[in-house]
Amino acid sequence: MSEQNPFVTSRRSLLRAAGAGFGQLALAGLLGSIANKAAAQELNANNPLAPKRPPLPAKAKRIIFLFMEGAMSSVDTFEYKAQLEKSNGKSGPGGGTITASRFKFKQYGNSGSYFSELLPNIATHADELCWLRGLYTDTPAHPQAVVQLHTGSANAALTRPSWGSWLLYGLGTDNQNLPGYITINPPIAFGGAANYGSAFLPAYYQGTAITDQGFMPNIKAATEKDLERQQIDLIQDFNREAASVPGAPDAVDGVIKSYELGFRMQDTVPELLDISKEPQHVLDAYGVKPGLEGSFARQCLMARRLSEAGVRFVEIRQGGWDHHTNLHQGLIDQSRMIDQPTSALLTDLAQRGLLEDTLVLFGSEFGRLPIAQGADGRDHNITGYAMFMTGAGVKKGFSYGGTDDIGMTAVEGRMHINDLHATLLALMGIDHEQLTYRYEGRDFRLTNVAGVIQRQVFA
Numbered sequence: 001m002s003e004q005n006p007f008v009t010s011r012r013s014l015l016r017a018a019g020a021g022f023g024q025l026a027l028a029g030l031l032g033s034i035a036n037k038a039a040a041q042e043l044n045a046n047n048p049l050a051p052k053r054p055p056l057p058a059k060a061k062r063i064i065f066l067f068m069e070g071a072m073s074s075v076d077t078f079e080y081k082a083q084l085e086k087s088n089g090k091s092g093p094g095g096g097t098i099t100a101s102r103f104k105f106k107q108y109g110n111s112g113s114y115f116s117e118l119l120p121n122i123a124t125h126a127d128e129l130c131w132l133r134g135l136y137t138d139t140p141a142h143p144q145a146v147v148q149l150h151t152g153s154a155n156a157a158l159t160r161p162s163w164g165s166w167l168l169y170g171l172g173t174d175n176q177n178l179p180g181y182i183t184i185n186p187p188i189a190f191g192g193a194a195n196y197g198s199a200f201l202p203a204y205y206q207g208t209a210i211t212d213q214g215f216m217p218n219i220k221a222a223t224e225k226d227l228e229r230q231q232i233d234l235i236q237d238f239n240r241e242a243a244s245v246p247g248a249p250d251a252v253d254g255v256i257k258s259y260e261l262g263f264r265m266q267d268t269v270p271e272l273l274d275i276s277k278e279p280q281h282v283l284d285a286y287g288v289k290p291g292l293e294g295s296f297a298r299q300c301l302m303a304r305r306l307s308e309a310g311v312r313f314v315e316i317r318q319g320g321w322d323h324h325t326n327l328h329q330g331l332i333d334q335s336r337m338i339d340q341p342t343s344a345l346l347t348d349l350a351q352r353g354l355l356e357d358t359l360v361l362f363g364s365e366f367g368r369l370p371i372a373q374g375a376d377g378r379d380h381n382i383t384g385y386a387m388f389m390t391g392a393g394v395k396k397g398f399s400y401g402g403t404d405d406i407g408m409t410a411v412e413g414r415m416h417i418n419d420l421h422a423t424l425l426a427l428m429g430i431d432h433e434q435l436t437y438r439y440e441g442r443d444f445r446l447t448n449v450a451g452v453i454q455r456q457v458f459a
Contacts, residue, residue, distance in 0.1 A: 048205075050172045050176070051172040052170070052171050052172045054170075058428055059393025059394075059459070061312075061358070063313050063314070064345075065313075065314070068338070069146065070142070070323075071367060072368075073323065073331065074367045074407065075101055075368070075370050076331055078116065078386065079133070092371045095371075100370075103117050110397060113131070113399070118335035119339050121342070124343060126397065128346065129388045130394040130395050130399075132389065132413075133386045133399055133401045134414045135385050137365070139154050139382065140382045142189075145382070146191050148365075151199070152417065160446075161444075162199075164181035164196060164315065165181065165197070165199075165205040165206055167313050167430075170428075173312045175311065177268045178269065179311065180311060181206070181312060184211070184302055185316065186207075187319075212298050214302055216269060275302060286298075297340070300341040302316075304345055323378060324374070325373075345360075361387060363386070367380075367382075368381050383410060384408055394459055413454070415454055418448065423454045432447045
């Protein structure tokens with residue numbers, strides 16, 4: 001039998017060899033893909049706050065939420081109802097006396113949006129705003145409603161992660177020298193830290209609270225920086241040893257990462273929160289002044305500076321809207337404190353090009369009834385109220401949904417809090433049904449088992 005020449009082959013042998021070669025190429029490609037994915041997972045494990053590419057096309061990169069805690073009265077500020085005026089003094093649905101607003105309304109811009117005389121500065125942005133006028137929620141109690149707005153659930157038996165924490169979990173943050181989620185002047189009474197906590201998500205996804213004066217506790221080093229670095233390294237050695245023990249809680253890993261972030265923040269945060277460095281004309285535009293009267297102005301300016309620096313989610317808060325009594329004067333006082341700063345923030349963001357990829361949301365945990373409460377008040381309304389959005393990804397000069405003729409119940413474009421969260425996540429490039437976290441044998445998500453994306457508001 002003659003020896004086979006290795007350089008001469010049949011067509012069948014050639015195809016077999018070629019097929020094996022392509023298989024080897026495919027296997028190499030597959031192994032390379034697996035290796036790359038493993039490397040990426042290892043990188044994310046080492047730095048879970050590293051910026052992540054949104055799973056879906058994103059219209060916005062960051063969010064600023066202007067929270068009007070206590071329930072701002074829509075029917076006295078930006079929900080004009082002609083029938084409410086005509087029905088003034090009559091019996092309302094379910095009892096009580098229908099009570100029209102004492103404030104004058106007029107239309108603004110090409111959109112013809114109504115604003116009362118309380119908000120003349122915000123009204124100049126009428127053609128930039130996207131209204132959600134059919135909102136509703138589940139509970140008329142402030143503590144539960146505020147927590148539900150921030151976490152998607154009013155269930156006190158199991159605190160859920162806040163929406164800012166879900167955003168950090170899904171997207172990470174752009175600036176590694178700053179927290180990715182900052183809440184300024186956060187709620188104290190209505191759920192407290194639960195409104196910006198991470199609950200069962202790892203602790204490094206929780207929000208960082210600062211005051212309306214820009215104060216962050218323990219940010220200044222008590223020792224020389226080199227010595228402080230040595231101290232932190234020693235403590236971190238102990239922390240890592242504790243974290244390596246099987247069954248160590250996530251909180252240990254959170255402590256490790258918080259120490260490192262805190263060390264880096266010392267050089268960036270104090271300067272960033274020092275709004276006195278802003279030009280005088282900017283301070284004047286926002287209406288910055290000392291004390292309570294200037295609180296919201298300071299918050300708005302800090303929110304712009306933080307967003308510009310790459311913070312993923314910033315929330316600011318103006319309390320004092322719970323007008324069961326003193327409605328008329330209370331609205332005048334509260335509106336005076338937020339109208340100019342809100343307008344200035346929107347103008348400033350637009351002039352700096354930040355509105356192109358920043359989504360701004362303005363609103364409360366629920367609204368107030370068109371029915372009188374006592375001589376000068378309104379009770380809570382969970383069945384129909386409004387918020388507005390502006391900036392990245394949403395239509396301008398647009399209204400979605402609406403309440404009935406007197407502003408009591410949402411009848412068009414009804415939008416639950418879960419729907420709001422689903423829509424906000426979608427604008428950030430996240431599918432709310434896919435952003436899940438395994439806890440106690442169940443996959444949890446911000447929208448629980450509900451949530452419908454309202455794409456009608458997308459630009």
